[in-house]
Amino acid sequence: MDDLLADFVAETREMLEASEGEIIAWEADPSDRARIDTIFRFVHTVKGNCGFFDFPRLAALSHVAEDALADCRSGRREADSAMVSAVLAIIDRIAQMADAIEAGEEFPEGGDDALIAALEPGAEPVETAPDAVLEAAAANGSEPIPAHEPASALLSDSDGASDTAPAVKKLENGPAAQRSIRLPVDLLDRVMSGVSDMVLARNDLAHRLRQAGTQPTIDGPFERLTTILADVRDAITRMRMQRIETLFSALPRLVRDLSADLGKQVMVDLEGGDVELDREMIETIRDPITHIIRNAVDHGMEAPTERRAAGKREIALLSISARQSGNTISIVLSDDGSGLDEERIAEKAVATGLITDAQRASMSREKILQLIFEPGFSTAEAVSNISGRGVGLDVVRENLEKVGGSIKVTSTPGVGTLFTMQIPLTLSIIAGLTVESRGQRFAIPQSYVEEIIHSSSKALDFTRVGETALVTFRGNRVPCLMLTDVLELPNAVSDGADAPMPASQSTMVILRLASGDLFALAVDNIHSHGDVVVKPLAPAIMKSGFYAGSTLLDDGQPVLLLDVTNVAAAYGLVSDARGRVFKSTDDDKEAADQTACRAMLFTDFAGRRCAVRLELVQRIETAPISAIDLSAGSPRAVIDGVILPLIGLPDGPLPSDKLRLLRLTDGSCELLHAVREIDDAAELTGALKPANDDPMIEALTLVDGKTVALIDGHQFFARYGEAPEVVSKPVCRLPETDWAKTILGPLVKSAGYAIAQEPSNSADATKPDASGTSADIAIWFDDEYEAAIALDMDFNTPVIRLRDVPDSSGGAESIYRYDREALVFALQQARSGGGRRS
């Protein structure tokens, strides 16, 4: 029986969610038959299910709603706004009752009769939101707004539903668009941990296979197993994901109710509902998003009359979009309201002692705006019942930071406000860096890691001021914590010779907190980085406050995941005012010390540890496989719209769908070097031992006791380098004939030109200036050109003239149209700036 009941509640809720959008759409257009049918089905099903159980009140409510809707369907009654409101009220009540049933509580008596009475034809409208719109509108002295205005605004004009596409489209497709089944989360977790086990077993096997040496008969199937396992793991991870739509679908109703309460008109634009997010994460961001929307509608948006006075549309626009970029999701909430008042925020912050007058004077507008996330801050003079309830923005930020996210705000006065939330894709799988201290490993979420610096590097300038250790990072003094001190790790006890490593020998992990504060964490070693699956820790361990969870390394050994924010907070490193205390110090001293050759260490696809001089490295790029072109003789890749030669690719298929590339430059040429892994930047302090066997290697040297091959930059660029081919090529105007398009065009293109897009109007084609195309060079047929000259036209581009006959006639500077060499030469001449102007 309990199971049945749970199913009933679950089904009711699911249908409610599915019909939420339908209800709003129906309100926009009460005569819409399709919507009525959906809602009718809902109440009908509820009524039917109630028959199974003893829920007389639910049955009675759904019965009257069903009756009223049935009348509408048969045309006996006209659906009006009063009726819509009454049906909505009943549906809300059904939802509340379902909640109460699930919680095993008695739903408070009474109130049902009023709801039922409100559905009677000609009844007084029930006290719900749309009513408030009428009153509010009347109070504002503007013309009465139809009760369904906010909802219709949500969906834009019902005929031209083009601009608010995602939300509307979803409704049109109906809830059946995506088939799904219901699974208990712990079953998913079990499957997931099973797959994790498989990965561990595979790693073990891989280890043993390596020991046994190469065995082609086994290695092949083993590779296959590895690929399959990676696929399965990926799929399982996706199982935990949910479309952010589930969160979005409730928002139109929220905004509708809010705007109706406040007498404002708001249109919601939702975008990116198909972005997927961890289920848990969706729950975490639900409150923050709701809160920001409340704020936006309550404080941000002006009343319709004010908006009209300001020359804006009466209907305010609230747009919410979600986008995935790499391992983070950014959610942008923007409104076109009055914007944030910098002065008021600053005044308030000074009044509450958050900042001093002097600090305020030196703060940028952007900085001042971020103050709204400080604890104890609220600009609303009168706390309304909308945004006054619930949490402040400080809690919003805190909650987001707890899961490794961040939030910031930008705003233009009179134009609007824009909140940007960055949240990690999932709570359970994050990119992590494994570090070691005193022989014990710990994981740090990669999102915090700004840079890793070996502290023997002179640039680091490790000092102690009092008890506090400081390092210099990009010209700033940054506080430094020793992981061993933070965790009170015991000194190495095993062998007396192994004295504790001095801080100046350790590796610094520079961490950036979500608030923007930097600090360094000194660890003994860096191990690896990769995706880690985070498992929760027992409450007794969580209480210590230093750990966010645990994870298993590939060998099955558990490691603790550090809670960076809490560690920083425990040492008082999280405060926005602090950053200003640390002034940048003299950079020149650092530069003077820098005599050693600095190099970027990496591992190439052959597994070789290599180094390349840091001066050659322009940037580290990550390119998708699709950007790489293997069709030509030598591989190439497109980076930022430029085609560059690519070297260092592995033989055979590419290992993943993303590739790490070093973008090397000698000042004019550029080339890309594919690498398996980027290790670190280091100083090459060891002696350089010239290597003669491989022309590509300048020398071998020692870094941390291991050999590293230093790449010979000269050889590299001599052999592979070429000036980047700019994709935005010079434009060439071609004559308006088929011959020019199909035969001349490819030739011009191969000479490095783009073809000008000429209007097809032939009258314009003879007037290059009138046509408005700005070609860098133009090719004209001789006769056309003569005609143009005769018309006294002004050519502001170099012109190449083509003639139809091989022999030059009349001595004019023209080229026979099949004289390929002369044509290419002319094009190249024009390109290098020496274009002939006839």
Place this chain on the structure above:
Amino acid sequence: MNDLLVMAQIAGRRCAFHAHDVSSVIEVGAITPVPRAPDFIAGITAMRSQALTVIECRRAIGFDPGRWALDHRAVVVTVADYSYALRVDAIEDITSAIGEPGHVPGGFGPEWSRVAAGMIETQAGPALLIDLPTLIAGREPFGAAA
């Protein structure tokens, strides 16, 4: 009530866990210590792909574990959705309870009374039935290790 019980020696005393609380008995592999955690938490260890919190039961009750032997196996229990591995002197047997857990006038001594759910008669004689949630919560901060 004819419950199955997992019998174990903790700090030289015979104790019992309800068998339905015990999910398995494992060989303890490498334990990763958890710095700055309460001292009765020996660390975390991996069971399949799960992380278990290893509880040193003797210390959790309030005794010095150095005085007794240590079983190389551990009892895995699940409390409030978290799994724990309990380290004890020795894991003995599974036996069935005779009758309900009862109390002894005067209690079991301060350390034991805190973690006891009562005394239970078993086929193998009387044993102290352990109340898992209090055991796992550990001693209050004031209780120093004996």
